[in-house]
Amino acid sequence: MKRKDILTAIGIFVGITVVFLGIYSNGGLGGMTTFLDVASILIVLGGLLGALLVNFGFRDLRLTFKIFKETFNQNDHDLRTLIDTFVTLSEKARREGLLALESEIENVDDPFIKKGILLAIDGIEPEVIQDIMNAEIAAMEERHDKGRTILVKAGDYAPAWGMIGTLIGLVLMLNNLQNPETIGPSMAVALLTTFYGTLLANLIFIPMSGKLENKTDEEVFLKQIIIEGIIGVQSGQNPNILKEKLSAFLSDEQKRKVEEEAMEQEVAGETVNEV
16 A cells, blocks of 8 residues: 655755755845756756666656656555454464465455465465565566666766756857856856756755665565565464564564553453453
């Protein structure tokens, strides 16, 4: 299940706002217009697009918009809920057998969990299940790495094309040195391409690639927990032992919440017994 990751949008908004406020506080509206130059924008964006077309195939570049969209989404995984799911599956498997899980997994939304449970129901050896599911994790990492590489390369190319635009501006300026009054404005325009390229790289492309890397690490971590849970269910582990084993993956804060909930349930049970 995915939900919107508003931090990406907030981060971009804050970065652009700070830049604009810095420009406005020193030059007002006039300063804002000074930082707008169509030729510089075309050089940076056009050069960036050309470099990406040379570096990647069309099939890879078609994923660009999907990659951008992914940075604005966040996987909504509750590890405690995941652990409870495997405890429930383990209890049913020990009570009724693995075949009884066929009806239970219809309520599971995660396809990775479904695949693992179906492999367990089919009687596949635990080592083989681990190999199959680890291969799927490796394939997922490869797909994510390819998408992230596009953003990394864009972060490399954008400042470089900004510098190329600056060099173009400097050449044109030096070619017109007979008019000293144009040197200052020409130099300012020449530097704008470096400004655009650096801003795109350090506010958009590089941070987004970093976010995708973090999301991949989180997803790999989650899938490793799922593999442990599936092997535990297949091997018929005691549900309490399986819960303790999977709880080792929880953070200290999550463990405290689990303990608090367990204490509340225990107190509630004692109260009912007293009544």
